[in-house]
Amino acid sequence: MVFSLALKMVKSREEAEEISQDTFIKAYKNLSKFKGESKFSTWLYKITYRTCLDVLKKTKERYVLDVIDEVTINRIKSTDTILEGIEQKERAEVINNCLLSMPEEERSILWMFYFEELSLKEIVNVTDFSEANVKVKLHRARKMLLSIVEKNVEPELIKHYGRK
Amino acid sequence: MGENKDIKELDAFTKKYINEIEAETPSIDFTANIMDAILKEEQSSIYKAAPLISKRVWFVLAGILAVSILFVSKGASSSWLQIPEIKMDYLSNIQLPNLFENITVSNLMLSACFFFTVMVFVQIYVLKNYFTKRLKM
Numbered sequence: 001m002v003f004s005l006a007l008k009m010v011k012s013r014e015e016a017e018e019i020s021q022d023t024f025i026k027a028y029k030n031l032s033k034f035k036g037e038s039k040f041s042t043w044l045y046k047i048t049y050r051t052c053l054d055v056l057k058k059t060k061e062r063y064v065l066d067v068i069d070e071v072t073i074n075r076i077k078s079t080d081t082i083l084e085g086i087e088q089k090e091r092a093e094v095i096n097n098c099l100l101s102m103p104e105e106e107r108s109i110l111w112m113f114y115f116e117e118l119s120l121k122e123i124v125n126v127t128d129f130s131e132a133n134v135k136v137k138l139h140r141a142r143k144m145l146l147s148i149v150e151k152n153v154e155p156e157l158i159k160h161y162g163r164k
Numbered sequence: 165m166g167e168n169k170d171i172k173e174l175d176a177f178t179k180k181y182i183n184e185i186e187a188e189t190p191s192i193d194f195t196a197n198i199m200d201a202i203l204k205e206e207q208s209s210i211y212k213a214a215p216l217i218s219k220r221v222w223f224v225l226a227g228i229l230a231v232s233i234l235f236v237s238k239g240a241s242s243s244w245l246q247i248p249e250i251k252m253d254y255l256s257n258i259q260l261p262n263l264f265e266n267i268t269v270s271n272l273m274l275s276a277c278f279f280f281t282v283m284v285f286v287q288i289y290v291l292k293n294y295f296t297k298r299l300k301m
Contacts, residue, residue, distance in 0.1 A: 001187070003188070003189070003190045003194075004187050004188055007188055013188075013190075016190075017190050017191065017194060020190060020194070021194075021197060021198050021201060024198045024202075025198070025201050025202060025205065028202050028205070029205065071170050071174055072170065073169065073170055073173050076170075076173050076174055076177050077173075079177075080177060083181065088184060091181070091184060092181075092184040092185050092186060095181045095182065095184065095185055096185045099182070099185070110178065110182065111182070114178055114179050114182040114183065115182050115183065115185065115187075139171070142174045142175065142177075142178045143174065145178060146174060146177065146178075149181075
């Protein structure tokens with residue numbers, strides 16, 4: 001899971017492997033500093049997150065945030081219907097690509113919350129953001145993902161209809 | 165209320181699709197690489213030089229020295245601790261024959277001895293560095 005979080009944050013497999021390796025070595029060296037105040041996995045995630053941020057600082061990737069429109073149930077439903085029409089494997093790939101095109105902060109929070117199933121408190125612990133901040137970011141991330149998926153799926157839909 | 169419903173719907177949507185993404189696994193030799201790296205770490209920590217006299221012991225020694233200096237300087241004047249005076253007069257009474265009376269040493273010889281001593285110390289320093297470097301490898 002350390003590897004998958006690292007991969008979602010830095011995107012490159014080689015870098016993610018290197019980061020995971022660093023994480024385990026750091027954890028091993030600092031095992032005495034782990035006081036059991038949080039779950040061991042949360043502690044491990046925290047080290048991973050920090051190491052990733054250090055790597056990302058060097059590459060200095062900057063995103064231009066899209067303006068996110070208000071989310072309505074209709075928009076969610078229509079995107080859902082389109083996604084349902086795509087084969088599962090392909091769908092997972094589409095979502096993965098959309099996720100990877102998000103800014104790394106939102107992307108990692110989304111990943112920790114939904115995929116790794118960390119609680120809000122645990123994410124607060126890992127990222128050192130305040131709880132309110134994490135909530136805001138999480139909400140923004142959800143909206144962002146929906147917008148990106150919509151944009152990506154639209155041409156897909158036209159292609160689908162075009163084939164028919 | 166409407167906004168809450170939107171959030172819930174969006175939450176369900178995100179959860180559904182993110183969970184479909186397959187977790188990626190690192191390469192096969194990933195674990196072996198980590199174990200190698202940790203073993204290397206371990207070995208290098210075994211050869212780590214530890215000072216013969218630790219900082220704590222130095223502090224204790226410094227403390228003892230400070231206390232004893234204070235004790236002697238103050239205690240000497242107090243009545244209960246009188247250090248008996250040792251008579252050193254007899255030392256001047258002993259007359260040793262001067263063995264080196266007839267030997268003269270040239271300035272050149274003196275400076276040679278001086279440089280020799282300096283070079284010995286330099287060599288100690290260089291050798292020490294050389295061996296610590298070799299052991300680190």
